[in-house]
Amino acid sequence: MTKYILSLDQGTTSSRGIIFNKQGEIVSVESQEFKQIFPQPGWVEHDANEIWLSQLSVAKMALVKAQITAEEIAAIGITNQRETTVVWNIETGIPIYNAIVWQDRRTSFIIDELKQKGLAEKFKLKTGLVLDAYFSGTKLKWILDNVPNSRNLAKSGKLAFGTVDSWLIWNLTNKRNHVTDESNASRTLLFNIHTGCWDQELLDILDIPREMLPEVKPSSGIIGEASSGLFGSRIPIAGVAGDQQAATFGNLCLSPGMIKNTYGTGCFLLMNTGEQALPSKNNLLTTIGWNVNNVRQYCLEGSVFIGGGITQWVRDGLKFIDNSPEIEKLATSVKDNGGIYLVPAFSGLGAPHWDQYARGTIFGITRGTTDAHIARAALEAIAFQVNDLVKAMEADSNKQLSTLRVDGGACKNNFLMQFQADILNVAVERPKCLELTALGAAYLAGIAVGFWQNVNELHSITKLDKRFEPNMSPSVRQELLDYWHEATSRSKNWIRK
Numbered sequence: 499m500t501k502y503i504l505s506l507d508q509g510t511t512s513s514r515g516i517i518f519n520k521q522g523e524i525v526s527v528e529s530q531e532f533k534q535i536f537p538q539p540g541w542v543e544h545d546a547n548e549i550w551l552s553q554l555s556v557a558k559m560a561l562v563k564a565q566i567t568a569e570e571i572a573a574i575g576i577t578n579q580r581e582t583t584v585v586w587n588i589e590t591g592i593p594i595y596n597a598i599v600w601q602d603r604r605t606s607f608i609i610d611e612l613k614q615k616g617l618a619e620k621f622k623l624k625t626g627l628v629l630d631a632y633f634s635g636t637k638l639k640w641i642l643d644n645v646p647n648s649r650n651l652a653k654s655g656k657l658a659f660g661t662v663d664s665w666l667i668w669n670l671t672n673k674r675n676h677v678t679d680e681s682n683a684s685r686t687l688l689f690n691i692h693t694g695c696w697d698q699e700l701l702d703i704l705d706i707p708r709e710m711l712p713e714v715k716p717s718s719g720i721i722g723e724a725s726s727g728l729f730g731s732r733i734p735i736a737g738v739a740g741d742q743q744a745a746t747f748g749n750l751c752l753s754p755g756m757i758k759n760t761y762g763t764g765c766f767l768l769m770n771t772g773e774q775a776l777p778s779k780n781n782l783l784t785t786i787g788w789n790v791n792n793v794r795q796y797c798l799e800g801s802v803f804i805g806g807g808i809t810q811w812v813r814d815g816l817k818f819i820d821n822s823p824e825i826e827k828l829a830t831s832v833k834d835n836g837g838i839y840l841v842p843a844f845s846g847l848g849a850p851h852w853d854q855y856a857r858g859t860i861f862g863i864t865r866g867t868t869d870a871h872i873a874r875a876a877l878e879a880i881a882f883q884v885n886d887l888v889k890a891m892e893a894d895s896n897k898q899l900s901t902l903r904v905d906g907g908a909c910k911n912n913f914l915m916q917f918q919a920d921i922l923n924v925a926v927e928r929p930k931c932l933e934l935t936a937l938g939a940a941y942l943a944g945i946a947v948g949f950w951q952n953v954n955e956l957h958s959i960t961k962l963d964k965r966f967e968p969n970m971s972p973s974v975r976q977e978l979l980d981y982w983h984e985a986t987s988r989s990k991n992w993i994r995k
Contacts, residue, residue: 500572503944504560504733505936506553508578508662509741510599510763511810513553515560516936517571520949522959524933526564528556535596540603540845543596546584549662550669554728561729568729572949573720574670575737575939577744578662580685583637585710586665587651588658591673595645597662598637601764601803601845605636606854612636617703624690624697626775626784628852632801634661635687639704652707659710661685663738667722670735675722678712680794681743684786689714691775691786694794717743717788718942737943741935742766743787746797748938749903749929750960752953757891757899759884760935761908764848765805767887768797769895780890781850788942798894800849800887804842804858806908808876811844818869826911829874836871837862839985840879847990850890857992861985880908881918882982888922902926905934912966920970921978930961 502525507514513532517525530552535543561568581600586593598604609629612618618629627633638659642648651657660668664678683689683696688706690697696711715721717739723732739747742760746768749758754772759765768787775784775796787797804811809822819825841847843856860872888899902924909915909928919926931937944950 500949501570502564502566503573503575503940503949504557504571505575505577505940505943506557506666507741507933507936507939508549508553508576508666510579510601513549513556514936515553515556516933517560517564517566518937518940522931522937522956524931526560527933528559528563530556542599542602542845544582544599546586546593546597546665549597550666553666554669558729568731568733571733573734573736573943573947574724575941575943576663576666576735577739577741577935577939578666578682580661580682580740580742581632581634581637582662583634583641583659584662584665585638585641585648585657585659587656588673589656594648594651594657595641598641600632602637603631603845603854605631605640608636608639609854612703621687621700624692624700625687626684626691627687628781628783630852631854632848633685633687635700635704635706638706642706652710655709657710658712660712661740663740664712667735667738670724670728671722672725672727676712677715677721679715679717679738680786680789681717681740682738683714685740691784691796716790716792718790718946720946734947736946737939737941739788739939739942742768742799743785743797744938744942745905745935746770746938747788747941748934748936749905750953750956751903755895755897756903757888758903758905761806761880761904761906761914763805763807765802765880765884767800767884767891769891771796771798771895776894778890778894780893781852782887782890782894783849790942790945798891800890802880802883802887803846803848804844805880805883806906808840808842808879809908811842812873812876816869816872818873823910825873825877826913828870829877830913832868832870832874835875835878836867837864838867838871838875839981840872840875841985841989842876842879843989847986849887851986851990853990855993856990859985859989861988877911877914878917878978880914881921882979884918885921885979899924904928905932907932915966916969919966919968921975923968923970923975925968926966928963928966930963
């Protein structure tokens with residue numbers, strides 16, 4: 499009898515394999531970091547083969563650690579870093595170029611050309627996205643334009659494009675299935691979120707052959723089987739969603755108006771808008787949340803490019819700390835930020851600014867500034883950016899946020915969560931299980947195979963860890979926000995076009 503769901507959580511800096519039981523509890527987890535490749539300023543790449551091998555390795559290790567066999571796994575759920583672009587030769591199975599990561603800015607010039615041609619509104623109406631180098635479409639175009647012979651191979655049907663989910667599924671199924679789900683497809687600049695199909699007009703604009711694209715499937719439903727050669731027996735692959743949509747589902751933000759924020763490498767705020775694709779007037783994205791039981795639900799989304807990733811920079815770049823959790827102790831060793839404001843626009847600013855030429859800045863430095871002030875400003879910057887997104891979302895939806903549900907590694911930081919509640923002036927709820935991205939993928943897979951019967955069963959197993967109530971005076975809050983907004987404005991348009 500199947501007792502577990504295996505969730506593959508392929509993130510920006512690590513691959514994880516997590517096994518969940520019927521109560522939504524973690525039975526075992528294994529994680530493996532992989533190399534970040536920076537060929538030149540603004541470029542970010544991954545080795546797609548390393549991604550696959552690391553993901554396969556942690557999946558197997560999670561099974562061994564839990565002392566269970568593949569026969570006990572009801573289904574596999576997959577969630578992944580979105581927008582990261584992989585192109586591989588279907589005959590050899592070898593990628594023709596490194597995976598171009600969602601953070602990569604090399605296609606900014608293509609975005610500028612599309613804007614100059616007056617195409618921004620066309621893309622937004624069809625895809626719900628703003629024109630930005632963040633998304634997959636221009637990354638794919640760059641590969642085809644710059645890798646020798648790639649266009650000839652693509653036109654002859656020998657190349658496949660996929661976001662990371664597609665690449666994993668293709669390998670898991672021993673090259674049998676070239677698919678993606680609607681949530682990932684909606685992040686490519688190539689998918690019409692209203693018709694649920696690849697859009698030929700957009701493909702023509704970017705000169706991308708239709709033959710390269712994966713078949714689009716629902717987010718919940720059996721789409722293939724992991725090869726028996728990998729785990730000892732075949733396992734259904736039954737749930738797929740981009741990481742932020744999976745986290746929204748895992749947070750059970752299943753009714754219109756519910757909001758979650760994931761504190762990962764970036765920060766991603768999503769509001770469920772139900773079956774309505776709500777257009778944004780405040781530079782947010784309209785995106786597909788998931789398709790379950792042939793019902794497509796949409797979300798408004800705001801993206802912060804550098805969220806928890808700023809802690810890695812404090813650790814690895816500034817070397818103020820030896821490991822990431824130490825930042826909380828350092829930040830709280832001072833009573834306030836000492837007038838320091840850090841704008842982490844390391845790869846431009848995401849929503850609601852969308853300035854790909856902004857760069858990171860630190861303001862307010864004096865002789866009295868210490869590493870603790872900068873560490874505190876780094877954490878505060880995460881909360882400030884999330885606040886900017888919430889205000890834009892409230893304006894778009896005409897709804898006031900009452901509670902923010904959170905997940906992701908950085909939400910373990912109590913100082914950050916309390917500061918977030920203070921700046922938003924609303925309660926922040928942190929669940930006991932912080933692996934909501936992986937849990938969301940598990941939920942999608944489990945529902946598809948009857949492991950969980952319905953959404954009501956999911957609600958019954960959810961457990962809250964802590965609720966952070968706001969405790970900051972309005973005057974202090976406003977002063978902090980005024981300085982933050984001034985610092986943000988000064989960081990913009992730094993790189994010369």
